């Protein structure tokens with residue numbers, strides 16, 4: 001297959017020294033394996049995620065995404081935008097759709113964009129999540145062909161979460177019981193947890209910071225259901241999910257008397273290991289709760 | 301309370317639904333709600349909302365302007381999109397909640413000392429500084445948002461997480477010195493300023509319509 005190129009929107013949390021920098025490392029490894037070239041949008045800005053709305057009105061938030069899309073049009077014309085972060089993907093795609101539907105907002109947005117010497121010309125760029133690219137442009141069969149070290153004997157809960165799933169999700173999947181992560185887990189040679197009832201439950205999102213107790217109660221159920229299903233690990237496509245479900249386990253244990261120690265990894269880490277790459281390239285050193293089984297496989 | 305708020309009350313005296321339609325993000329959808337309650341039942345923080353989405357929509361129709369805009373309810377939204385995925389009338393509920401929250405804040409009616417309001421504002425201010433979010437500064441301002449003593453306590457409670465993040469290179473202490481940002485700072489700031497002016501002008505002109 002020829003190299004596939006995309007216009008890449010990395011987002012704030014994946015930057016060097018930020019909370020999901022490990023995500024980016026494993027995605028880069030994955031892209032090497034699959035011959036994907038990610039062309040970073042030059043001088044991209046934050047999308048304001050789903051939490052900037054106190055200070056940011058609709059139009060300033062639209063302008064943020066519009067600037068990124070316009071930069072992509074200008075520098076990577078014809079390439080789909082790909083985001084690895086669910087919130088980045090959502091904010092950008094929603095902005096494009098809102099502007100498409102509302103000519104007044106589009107006119108005002110373009111007036112704001114004048115200040116940076118840009119214009120949203122066509123607004124026809126497709127805005128996609130990395131998992132969409134993997135599933136739609138490659139497909140499970142192709143993804144399976146690259147497996148060198150099947151993750152045999154592992155049982156993994158596919159935690160899809162909210163924003164990679166709703167309101168857009170992956171074409172052909174249901175909102176209430178999407179199966180793509182399970183299929184991916186299977187493709188890599190591991191066993192998915194069937195009937196993982198918390199697979200699309202909310203982790204609290206950004207409210208993990210402002211309402212930690214309420215959010216940790218949600219996370220507790222997500223981890224408990226994974227243990228109940230016999231999982232030894234959780235896999236997720238979302239940096240907010242990954243962080244919320246992994247890093248508060250000690251606090252949850254202290255509050256609820258649980259003994260959670262559940263590794264939570266990105267699909268890209270899982271795939272990098274199965275594709276035969278080492279621990280560092282798979283970003284296993286980014287795990288706060290070590291994914292020991294994966295480390296063993298990667299070391300083999 | 302702001303002058304603008306007084307003018308808006310005058311203008312829309314008995315028609316909060318119209319005010320929401322004119323001035324709130326995706327507000328023209330509110331009239332489509334058929335009060336089935338699916339959204340409220342789907343909300344992950346449901347038990348903590350004084351008025352879950354369905355009720356908010358009913359209150360808008362009933363002209364309960366003060367009650368809606370001063371409510372902490374909209375600030376309980378985690379942006380999980382459950383409601384949007386399930387609403388039989390396809391209301392963009394998440395966005396209406398964000399829109400109402402922003403409108404309340406703009407008019408000075410949002411509750412004081414609500415943690416998500418503070419966090420959301422900190423997030424926006426942080427992003428506005430350089431065009432990209434600086435997680436370290438955002439985290440620190442979050443811990444200290446309720447004052448120094450409580451900040452130290454919170455930071456202490458979170459220290460193991462911070463250390464874990466630092467050791468795995470997912471939190472960089474050097475970010476305090478500056479960190480990532482957009483290169484075209486002047487343009488970026490002017491763009492946002494322009495967008496804010498246009499938006500404010502639109503709301504002000506609705507009073508005169």
Ligand code: SF4
Nearest residue numbers: 333334336337339387
């Ligand atoms: S689900 Fe939709 S129609 Fe039903 S109450 Fe909620 S907003 Fe109204």
Ligand code: SF4
Nearest residue numbers: 343377378380381383
């Ligand atoms: S998006 Fe917000 S309003 Fe809708 S179900 Fe989730 S938390 Fe509730």
